[in-house]
Amino acid sequence: MKAALIALTVAFAASAPAFAQDAAALAKSKNCMSCHAVDKKVVGPAYKEVAKKFAGQKDAEAQLIKAVLEGSKGVWGPIPMPANKNVSQAEAKQLVDWILSMK
Template identity: 45%
Template structure:
């Protein structure tokens, strides 16, 4: 029984590590794709801060897919009158990395 508990705990830790957000990669994606021209972690620039986004979606089980869609297709009216341009040339893996990273940011 002890062996089974250890194996289960090991699998859970490995799974969490596999799904952990690679912050350095996400920041590089944000820089490369112009995200940091309009957003910052803590303060509103043109668009909302990443902390504000994470806070708004913290209880939404579909937050990551919703953010992926907003990043890819752009959005209008969610955070005021200024629209967010589409980033439709980004791949799904990069979009997901950015969305997961935004959701991981805490004050």
């Protein structure tokens, strides 16, 4: 049992970088990086700041998926985030999970 748990942990840890690379590539392909960066404000907030602001909130994932799909206004100041009509629900979830995983 212990060996299986260790193997599972190692497999998960090995897949984490791939998840981050896939999500980062997705963010680039959907033009998210035109307004956002991982660790600095561009037009919108840095993804690390988003993760920090929403840390521990039960509905963070749902709120952020909605913001990606429908846009948002007033959360980070006067500049609205436009809806991204080229992002599917599954892609929005992948992007949001990646953002919320940032420390």
